[in-house]
Amino acid sequence: MNNIELLKSSMINIVENKYSFKNNGLFQTDIPNLDFYFSSEPTEFNAIIYEPSLCIILQGSKAVGFGEELYSYDYSKYLLSSTHVPAKVKILEASEEVPYASLRIKFELEDIYDVIKNIDTNKLAMNVKSEKGLFFDDLTEKLYEPVSRLIKLIDKTKEEMDYLAPLIIKEILFILINDKSGYFLNKFAMEGTVSNKIVHAITEIKENFNEKLNVKELARLIDMSESSLYQNFKTITSMSPIQFQKKIRLEEAKLMLLNQNVEASEVAFAVGYESPSQFSREYSRMFGMSPKAHAIYLREEVS
Template identity: 50%
Template sequence: MNTLSMQNYREELKDIIQSVYKGENLISTQIDQLTFYYRTDPTDMLATLYEPSVCIILQGSKEVGLGGELIPYDKEMYLLASIHMPAQVRVATASAEQPYIGLTITFTMEQIFEVLKEMPPAPRQLGSAKRGLYFGEMKPQLLESVTRLVRLVDSPRDIPVLSPLIIKEILYTVMRDEGGDVIRQYVRDGSAQQHVVQAITKIKDAYNQPLNIKELARSLSMSESSLYHSFKKMTAMSPIQFQKSLRLQEARQLLMSQNIEAAQVAYKVGYESPSQFSREYSRMFGLPPKADVHKLHRS
């Protein structure tokens, strides 16, 4: 498959996404694991939490901030998130004439384990990624599979049967690439990386509860120092910083979607002090809660 064929797939995907665009930046689809993105102007750097997923750009470009490093990517690359991973992200290139257009396909851990189980064993790679994000070169086979998945948006009755099969194929395709090595290191039994994945899940499931690092480390059969260093190596954050990021992002979503006071949100996401919540919110998003939400609603 040549470059022209890849461009044809991109044009088809852009046409489908533009056909369902009604003015919103984030577009949900009838395929639960598939989301479209459409933006006519660049954004500021925003905090986000990646789920296990593959993110594909069809037009425009993004920048991802991770542990002090800024990583640009565009349509020639894809982003594979192998774990729940906090990061900073901004749409770098977008305009009314050439909007940013992209999509994300999420994966469940069950799907990841199912594909791993059916793949032939692979030797352990020495140059494994240190973080949970992998940037790979966009290849024809991946783009062709993604196009077949997106086409199902126009064939709703085929979605229940065909979408799980195509998503599995897409996951298999990215796992055959070097990104598969990144995923393997995080689910390998007994590895420090697997323990960190388990820690991330525990923190995520109880993000609004007090975090006891000593108890968390004991539950994973790790020392506190080992958990701290392994966690920071993978996520560029300490467990406490990770929990804080989860709380503040959830707070922002609540403030955006509900008519609720900032103090109420602070208690809801686990803060005991609304003033501390406001300080940390301002530090993360650049504005106090009320001003930030007002700005987001305007944009």
């Protein structure tokens, strides 16, 4: 057994003892930037939005659909998301005996910039083009080691977590930036790059998702032409700005239906739709069932 396998085995034991893989779903740890996801069976494709994060599979495998492309990865690779990126995910390998288990380490672009400003970025391969907001690469022992130390903190005191977790996450970002993913992270974090401008556009849409989107005004805000905004936005997210806003609205609607006892029409207006019937049609198209039926299904899933 090599060092990576030893580290992975140790990580699995810590996580399983703390949370038990038999409990399916998302589990937030006491470290705000770290959470886990478990499943004892394969799933169909589900629509999600990746946040800026590093995602690692401990057991099992997953398929990720981005635009027209489909990727698969397991414990030998990692996924890096630079911004809020819509995707479809499907757990491929999972069982009662060997459940699917993965971790996510979230970060802010400011965290990346804080690391980048202290290294020589001339060695990072850069080009002026934007590219998709997801990046896959092989996991190395050098990256696994600090990730393992971060996981071990879940058994430590709050004082140790609060002090050491940010330092370890900064170390993880340092390793990523000095590896193949460095150019990828640099383009999204550095002010003035095309990719960074699109990140600002994404943030603007997310923060004002329930307001009517004026693409011309959005392009002016980030200092780009409308055509350039559209082209680069689609490259990074696989969607147009309007499609992305619709995705955000429907995801927010799903959370409201799950967590609040409200009518579908009320949710429709709250997320920015002028017509409840249009909301219901688009919701059903995205999630495969009506808002009311989906709300019942979601509550049964978490009960």
